[in-house]
Structures are given as structure tokens and as C-alpha cells.
Amino acid sequence: MASSTEPARGTAPRTGDPSSAGTLLTAADVGRVIDRMAHQLIERAATSDPGGGRGDGTAGLSDLVLVGIPTRGAPLARRIAARIEAFTGTPVDVGTADITLYRDDLRMRGVRALEPTVLPDAGIDGRLVVLVDDVLFSGRSVRAALDALRDLGRPRSVQLAVLVDRGHRELPIRADFVGKNVPTARSQQVRVHLSETDGVDEVLVTEGES
Ligand SMILES: O=P(O)(O)OC[C@H]1O[C@H](OP(=O)(O)OP(=O)(O)O)[C@H](O)[C@@H]1O
Numbered sequence: 078m079a080s081s082t083e084p085a086r087g088t089a090p091r092t093g094d095p096s097s098a099g100t101l102l103t104a105a106d107v108g109r110v111i112d113r114m115a116h117q118l119i120e121r122a123a124t125s126d127p128g129g130g131r132g133d134g135t136a137g138l139s140d141l142v143l144v145g146i147p148t149r150g151a152p153l154a155r156r157i158a159a160r161i162e163a164f165t166g167t168p169v170d171v172g173t174a175d176i177t178l179y180r181d182d183l184r185m186r187g188v189r190a191l192e193p194t195v196l197p198d199a200g201i202d203g204r205l206v207v208l209v210d211d212v213l214f215s216g217r218s219v220r221a222a223l224d225a226l227r228d229l230g231r232p233r234s235v236q237l238a239v240l241v242d243r244g245h246r247e248l249p250i251r252a253d254f255v256g257k258n259v260p261t262a263r264s265q266q267v268r269v270h271l272s273e274t275d276g277v278d279e280v281l282v283t284e285g286e287s
């Protein structure tokens with residue numbers, strides 16, 4: 078997670094009046110935001126490369142594993158990895174980590190099917206893991222993901238990338254890469270739709286809790 082002296086990158090202030098209900102990001106916006114996040118990850122992987130890199134824009138990428146948090150963090154991680162490969166020519170390992178059994182609010186959320194946990198063959202030990210999710214809200218999903226990772230290996234570092242940070246944290250968790258910071262009212266919902274899961278790329282703000 079980001080240190081307190083290093084603000085997460087984003088495109089809008091996190092404080093301010095709540096966003097109006099409606100479309101926050103169109104399909105084209107989602108594509109642009111994913112591209113920007115891919116570039117930021119390339120840069121950050123290079124600066125955190127213990128080997129110092131080769132100066133060709135691919136430093137640290139072999140060390141990087143993008144781990145998506147289901148549901149929509151999984152396709153998002155795959156898309157960011159695909160864009161990193163498109164920009165650098167270097168493939169990036171991707172995985173998914175189901176967090177269901179690690180949640181602290183399991184009893185409040187009702188029964189839901191477990192999602193797959195799939196890691197690259199090289200695993201995550203000693204590597205730079207970037208957790209990927211669509212929305213960061215209370216931080217409880219990310220907290221659960223950190224616990225899930227603990228059972229999967231021992232990365233040398235864990236960072237967090239989210240498409241939308243809507244504020245209202247209940248835990249001391251902050252993203253290292255933010256596609257878009259969106260001031261919201263607690264009563265609103267941010268709904269991320271991706272073509273892989275929903276048939277369309279868009280981010281909506283709706284009124285009323287789900
Ligand atoms: O910071 P938090 O308060 O945990 O909220 C963010 C989480 O909520 C949503 O997932 P949800 O649990 O609704 O499941 P889904 O991904 O299957 O939609 C979203 O995808 C994030 O994972």
C-alpha cells in the first residue's frame with residue numbers, strides 16, 4: 078500500500094461534493110484509464126526492481142504478478158497485463174485470489190459461490206504482487222485479500238491498484254494506483270461494468286445502497 082507521504086495517483090480530488098448519479102466513465106474512458114494504469118505500473122515496477130533494470134522499459138516486469146480480486150478485479154488484472162505487454166512486449170504474470178473465506182463480514186453477506194484462486198506457475202514468493210480490484214470503498218475486501226495472499230506465499234512487496242476509489246474507508250488501507258478518485262455519498266453505489274462480466278465497459282454512480 079502507499080506510504081503516507083506518497084499520494085495515490087488519480088485524476089480527481091477525493092474530497093468534495095458527491096458525484097451526481099449517472100455515467101462516470103464511458104467505454105472509451107475505461108480504456109484510457111486502464112492504459113494509464115498500465116503505464117504507471119511499468120514505471121513503478123522499474124523503480125522497485127531490485128536488479129536495477131536494463132533501461133529498456135521492461136525492468137521489474139518479470140518480477141511483477143497482477144492478482145485480481147474476483148469478481149471484476151480478475152478481468153481487470155488480465156486487461157492491465159495485456160496493455161503492459163502491448164506497451165513493452167513483455168508478458169506479465171496474472172492470477173486471481175478468491176477472498177470469500179477471508180472476509181470479516183461473511184455472515185452479513187449471505188452465501189455466494191467461491192471463485193477460483195489461480196496463481197502463475199512461478200508463484201508469488203519474493204515477487205512484487207499488485208492486487209487489482211474495480212472499486213475501493215471500505216477497504217474490507219483488500220484486507221481479506223491480504224489475508225488470502227498470506228496463505229498463498231510471501232511476496233517481497235504488495236501494492237494495490239483500483240479502477241475507482243470512492244472513499245469511505247473503514248480500515249487504514251490506501252491504493253498505490255488509482256484509475257479515478259470519485260467523491261461519493263456513502264448512500265451511493267459505484268457500479269463497474271466490464272465487457273467480460275457485464276457485456277459493456279462503463280462505470281456508473283447510482284443512488285441508494287444495494
Ligand atoms: O472496499 P470494499 O467495501 O470491500 O468494497 C469494494 C469491493 O466491493 C465490490 O465487490 P463485492 O464484494 O460487491 O463483490 P463483486 O466483486 O462480486 O461485485 C468491489 O468489486 C470490491 O471488491
Ligand SMILES: O=c1cc[nH]c(=O)[nH]1
Pocket residue numbers: 212214243265266267268269
Ligand atoms: O459502491 C460500491 C461499494 C462497494 N463495492 C462496489 O462495487 N461499489
